[in-house]
Amino acid sequence: MPTYREILAQVKTEVDEVDSIETRERLETPDAPLLLDVREHDEWQEGHLPGALHVPRGNLESRVEALFPDKNAEIVIYCASGARSAFAAKSLTELGYTNVSSLSGGFTDWKRNGFDFETPRVLSPAQRSRYARHLLIPEVGEKGQQKLLDARVLLIGAGGLGSPASLYLAAAGVGTLGIVDADVVDDSNLQRQIVHSTERLGEPKVLSAKRTIEALNPDVRVEAFEERLTSDNVDRILGAGWDVIVDGADNFPTRYLVNDASIWHDIPVVHGSIYRFEGQVTVFQPGVGPCYRCLFPYPPPPELAPSCAEGGVLGVLPGIVGSLQASEALKLVLGVGETLTGRLLLFDALATTFDEVIVKRDAACPVCGEHPTITEYVDYVEFCNLAGRGVAQ
Ligand SMILES: [Zn+2]
Numbered sequence: 001m002p003t004y005r006e007i008l009a010q011v012k013t014e015v016d017e018v019d020s021i022e023t024r025e026r027l028e029t030p031d032a033p034l035l036l037d038v039r040e041h042d043e044w045q046e047g048h049l050p051g052a053l054h055v056p057r058g059n060l061e062s063r064v065e066a067l068f069p070d071k072n073a074e075i076v077i078y079c080a081s082g083a084r085s086a087f088a089a090k091s092l093t094e095l096g097y098t099n100v101s102s103l104s105g106g107f108t109d110w111k112r113n114g115f116d117f118e119t120p121r122v123l124s125p126a127q128r129s130r131y132a133r134h135l136l137i138p139e140v141g142e143k144g145q146q147k148l149l150d151a152r153v154l155l156i157g158a159g160g161l162g163s164p165a166s167l168y169l170a171a172a173g174v175g176t177l178g179i180v181d182a183d184v185v186d187d188s189n190l191q192r193q194i195v196h197s198t199e200r201l202g203e204p205k206v207l208s209a210k211r212t213i214e215a216l217n218p219d220v221r222v223e224a225f226e227e228r229l230t231s232d233n234v235d236r237i238l239g240a241g242w243d244v245i246v247d248g249a250d251n252f253p254t255r256y257l258v259n260d261a262s263i264w265h266d267i268p269v270v271h272g273s274i275y276r277f278e279g280q281v282t283v284f285q286p287g288v289g290p291c292y293r294c295l296f297p298y299p300p301p302p303e304l305a306p307s308c309a310e311g312g313v314l315g316v317l318p319g320i321v322g323s324l325q326a327s328e329a330l331k332l333v334l335g336v337g338e339t340l341t342g343r344l345l346l347f348d349a350l351a352t353t354f355d356e357v358i359v360k361r362d363a364a365c366p367v368c369g370e371h372p373t374i375t376e377y378v379d380y381v382e383f384c385n386l387a388g389r390g391v392a393q
Contacts, residue, residue, distance in 0.1 A: 008083055015089040016101035020110045023076055023103055027051075033074040036064075038088045039107070043080060047117045049110065057084050061091060071096045078103035078110070121146055127219065131173055139336040145173060149219060151333040154178040154242040154267075156229060156258055158205040160308065160318030161248030161272045161325060163195035168326040169246075170213040170220045174333065177213060177220060180237060181205045182228040192315040229254055231377035234261045244329045245269045248322065250307050252299040253380035259284065259292035260377065263368050270328045270340075272321045274313050275306070277349040279321035282340045282359065283328050286368065289341035294362040294369075299384045317349050 002010070018026075026033055035052035037044055044054045055063050057079070068075060075092070077085040077100060085102040092100045103110070111117060123131065123142060127149075134140040134148075151174045155162045158181040166177055183205050185196045193205075200208040206224035213222050225237055229249075238245075238261050247258050247269050255271070262269045268285040271292065284291045299305065324345070331337045346355040366374045 008086065011086050011090050012102075015086050015093065017082070017086070017104040018076060018101045019104050020113050020115060024110075024113075024115050026076075031074070033076045033101075034068065036068075036075055036077045036088075037079070037107075038077055038084055039079050043107075045120055045122050047111070047119045048107070049078065050116055050118050052078075057088055060088055061095065064092060064095065064097075068097070072098050074099040074101075076101050076103055079106050081106040081108055127173075130217075130219075134172070140334060144334045144336075147333055147335075148173045148330070149175040151244070152176040152178065152240075152242045153244045153246060153329055153333070154180070154238070154240075155246045155248060156180050156254065157248035157250065158193075158195060158209040159183075159189065159248060159250060160192045160274060160313065161322040162209070162246070163193045164319045164322035165246045165248060165272075165326040165329070166195055166209055166213055167216065168323055169329060170217045172326075172330055173217065173219050174330075175220060176223060178223040178225060178237070178240065178242060179206045179209055180225040180227065180229050181209075182226060192313065192318050194319070229257060231257065231380065234258075234377070235265075238262070238265045238267065242267050244332045246325050246329050247271045248318075248325070250309075252305070252384045255292055256299070256383060257377070257380045260367050260374065262286065263291055268332055268341075270325045270332070272318075272325045274308065274317050274321050275311055277314050277317065279317055279324075279347040279349070280344060281321055281324045281328070281347070282344045283332070285339070285341045290359050290361040291365060291368040293367050294365045295344065295359050297362075297366070302385075314349055317347075320347060320349070 035049050037048050037052045037054045038057040038060055040056050053067060055067060075097065077088045079085040082102060082104045085106060089100045089102040123145060131145045134145050135142060153169055153174050155166050155177060158179050166179065169177060185200045185203050185205055185208050187201055189196060190198060195209045195212045204226050206226045210222040210224050213220055227233055234257060245258065245262055245267050247255065249255050249258060258269060263286045266286050268283060271282050271284060273280045328339055331339055342359055344357040344359050363370050366372060
């Protein structure tokens with residue numbers, strides 16, 4: 001009965017071996033070999049060769065043909081020391097692979113030579129458990145969850161739309177949420193603004209939201225901007241670096257300001273608005289689709305566009321629209337699916353219908369068009385008042 005050492009020595013005579021120095025040189029060339037790591041999961045997590053694929057030795061035979069359909073491809077297999085990879089190389093040769101070799105000395109020798117390796121970031125056990133339902137979705141998975149944890153989303157307003165949007169983004173593990181709002185919690189807010197509560201009456205909304213969000217998910221950091229967004233502070237606030245803006249503003253001057261600033265800062269905006277039983281959602285992606293001004297070059301006259309404070313709103317409506325905004329924001333961060341870019345989604349809660357209007361970029365748009373006429377911040381309150389009265393045409 002041969003010993004393990006004898007079998008290993010025998011296998012090593014049957015497979016090709018390459019060393020770290022040669023492999024590293026080959027990786028720099030255009031016809032670099034594919035790298036296959038056959039170590040266990042925890043070894044892989046502690047560091048691996050850049051660009052390597054990982055299949056633990058135990059799953060190798062069952063998974064290799066799906067991963068490497070070309071049996072003539074050049075594959076360098078490695079493990080920690082070169083033993084498991086030798087057996088793996090023999091096994092692949094038996095499966096019909098023609099150009100397989102084993103890295104002698106394995107990852108240990110690679111590191112000893114001082115060559116580069118990658119250490120994957122990993123979710124903590126608590127995070128694996130918290131985001132378990134995301135990890136099950138192929139479009140999210142561990143990589144997507146890391147993207148969410150690294151993401152920075154700015155919410156304009158901690159009101160009706162900002163409440164559900166911030167809660168769901170926080171629950172999803174979006175690592176940094178910026179919230180801009182100058183108001184304090186009022187008892188008339190609580191019919192819909194679920195991020196706040198009765199005990200927070202009189203408290204600044206950004207601080208109330210921060211407390212709720214950080215209690216929901218300790219992975220989330222809230223950057224609170226207790227101020228009204230204006231032409232004077234918008235560059236400072238947007239300049240803090242955001243992947244997505246969720247616009248839950250309840251007034252036209254802020255919407256136009258957010259629009260212009262987001263184009264100049266090149267940040268996609270998930271827009272939402274609500275009135276009584278009706279809601280609208282869309283995505284404005286600078287350079288990709290239309291902007292708010294392409295859709296609405298001028299705001300409507302104030303009497304035709306009452307705010308929620310003037311016209312009222314069904315309490316649950318912002319819950320639906322703000323959740324749709326959160327969904328769009330998550331897709332933008334993950335880079336999956338089709339966003340509402342170029343589509344205006346209309347929701348009617350009374351009839352329970354969704355309609356969709358295709359919206360196109362306007363080449364003559366004063367901000368995102370071919371020959372922009374607005375290139376710096378204007379007085380947005382004045383713009384809306386004049387435009388509303390039909391003056392600014
Ligand atoms: Zn535009």
